[in-house]
Amino acid sequence: MKEISLTIDGNKVRGHEGDTVLDVCRENGIDVPTLCEMKGLTNVGACRMCVVDIEGERRINPSCTYPARDGLVVHTKTEKIEKYRRLILELMFTEKNHYCMYCEKSGDCELQSMGYRYQMDNVRYPYTSPATKVDSLSEYMAVDHGRCILCGRCVRVCGEIEANHTLDFAKRGFNTVVSADLAQSLGASSCTQCGACLQACPTGAIFSKLSMYKVKPSECQEVKTVCPICGVGCELRVLVKDNNMVMIEAPQLTSDKGPLCRMGRFGLLADGHKRITSPMIRDKEGKLKECTLDEAVEAAGSRMKKLGKNFTGVVSSRLPSETLSVFCQFMKQAVGSKSVDTMGGEAFRVIAEGTKAFNKKSEGPEIACSIEEILKADCILLVGADPLKTHPIVASLIRRAVDRNKARLIVIDPQNDVMSIWRYQWLKPRAGSGAILLNGLMNVILAKGLVKGKEAPAKLTQSLSEYNPKRVQSDTDVDAADLEMAAETFGKAKHAVIVYGQGVWHTRNSALVTDLLNLADLTGNRDGDRLRIVSLKPAANSRGAWNLGAAAKDLSQAHVQGMYLLISDEQVDSDEVLGWLRTIDFLVVQASYRSAVTSMADVVIPSPIWAERDGGQYTSLDGHVAKSYRVIEPKKVLLQDQEILRELSKKMGHELSSDQEVSCGQT
């Protein structure tokens, strides 16, 4: 970029072509007050606090929208400019209803600090005192329109980053108001509850119901960690005061994974479940009774030893790899079990088998691209996944691609109309016919000569020949014309990304994964050996668990006599899993919360929740490794998960080594 030279406040400074005057000021450490500006969002010049005097201009101009150019002479701190800034501020205070004394944001409010900075000890203009509304019907957020300065940060972050366009301005002039959809309550609107607007709001207009009136963020300590929920691997900034979590924020709101989602920002704080505070064992009458850890360890240990290889272990893949490794070591070495699985292990088996069939070689690493590839996409094929429910940041990335790149979203789902207002096409195959549809897509791509890169393998071409659109239509109920349109859209795309999820592995049909890999390969959607394909794995450390081999065997098909279930703070609510657990004779559950699972256990051992856990390693769904940190001291927990396992192991006569990473694969 070409360098340019400006004079600001009498000093020669340098900037770059394309910078605004504000950019140049910031780059050179010149302080200019702003309210509506936010890094990563489009500048709109709404608040006018950043006005500057530019020689040659007839009037003062907002520096955030004024393009810097060579030779510009700018004054940022003249008496005239400061007078105007105070005037603008006074008008802002008279426009709506600002009462700091009972505002949640007081002490942490950008408008208030600006008032202090400009020593605004009185207001010369009449107050308009409009009859503003408070909207408190959203689950986690409340909006007090009286505190809104119409800076539009929420509107921009909702549109440009979360890309959901729920918020926008309604009405005009003095009556302008931030509105959710067509004047809906936020709770009844299309809001995804990502909370980006809340973090972007400079005043107390949007505030968190979970954090309000607790403590000022400036009085909190900050702990950065990785989100333990879905596997996207968002970084969280947790604000902590006196060992209590006050608020969760995004360290970089406008970055790719910036907005966070309702689960990470709010769900982790809104913990209404009952904690398990003491170990419990089932007494002779069949009731769970509280006991000491020694008694629980004794009861579990003797029985496990007896069952030995007929005893299995299932572990939550929301736990860090260190804990998973100790669990595997414990199950293999102390208990003598043959098999360990993770919650959602079926996903691994489907992906691994499908990848193996594609590679035709030994099991290599999973073929996947980074989820940020979605941002570059001009076509996205979403197969059997509902990212808004399971991986909301992926949904946000898809919306951004649709928004910015005019990417075409093709959804394949037998039941749900996923992301309906964002999609270009919904292919709705009959249940169980997904593989035929995918082969049909490839058939059309071959027929239309849309194969890119190397030539299609003869064997594949041959096997696809029978999947002509007519046959596909009769077997899948997907209209032949729709199929051809989708194939053409996908085939002609320059940067297509395939995203697939639970719908694929719930079928337990690994051929679907092979087909998707073939589809990406045929159309040349690859960067080196990475095909542009992403699987939305079930939990934060699924990939880490699978790397340890902790999901190699499907246990639900075999009769299991005894099980050690380490679920920690993960919730198990699938009827299928609960029904299966009921058939198990002896069940040890290590969990944070009381649940249907703990109520059927023979021995229950308390486990720390995510924030209380010792730090560890998480591997995101696209293979990035991040470290988690302990956020608060454990409150109702006796020991960390791995310490409990060590205790148990010792009781069973086996000392677990502390630094050995053990693979969980079958022996």
Place this chain on the structure above:
Amino acid sequence: MAKPKIATAWLAGCAGCHMSFLDIDEKILDVVKLVEITASPITDFKHFEQVDVGIVEGTVNTTKDEEVLRDLRAHCKILMAWGDCACFGGIVAMRNQFDKADCLRRGYIETESTVHGKIPSSDEIPKLLDKAKPANHVVKVDCFVPGCPPDASHIYYALVELLNGRIPVLPANMMRFD
């Protein structure tokens, strides 16, 4: 030289600013050594004598508030506003979002604890103004100490500035709106 005279008035508000003034603790002895406090909410004089500094706390909410404020302004050389109510309208001004008649009905008739409520209408009683206003929207105010309430040390700072012959302007680090 005679001690400078001070008078303070309490309009619509919670008296928190006067409480905060008393919170300057033993320093009040220094203040009393240097100034003479004439009318104040404690003395309950109905009219002000001529003073050097008038101090007003509270919002101009009723006809009486307005009368008291104009009286004080007429009898002082310098008028200082204490607290968010006098400086900005404060919590009392929240009623401006609503219709005056609605406010009176809600306050005197619809309150949960009220049986057979009645909106006072005697000529003896001050009338609610259409809008609650900060002091400087009614008379000229010379200096301001915002805060809800202002910190005792900020009130003390402003008084010392005045005694030293300067019109106080709170520095940014003393500004408080809450």
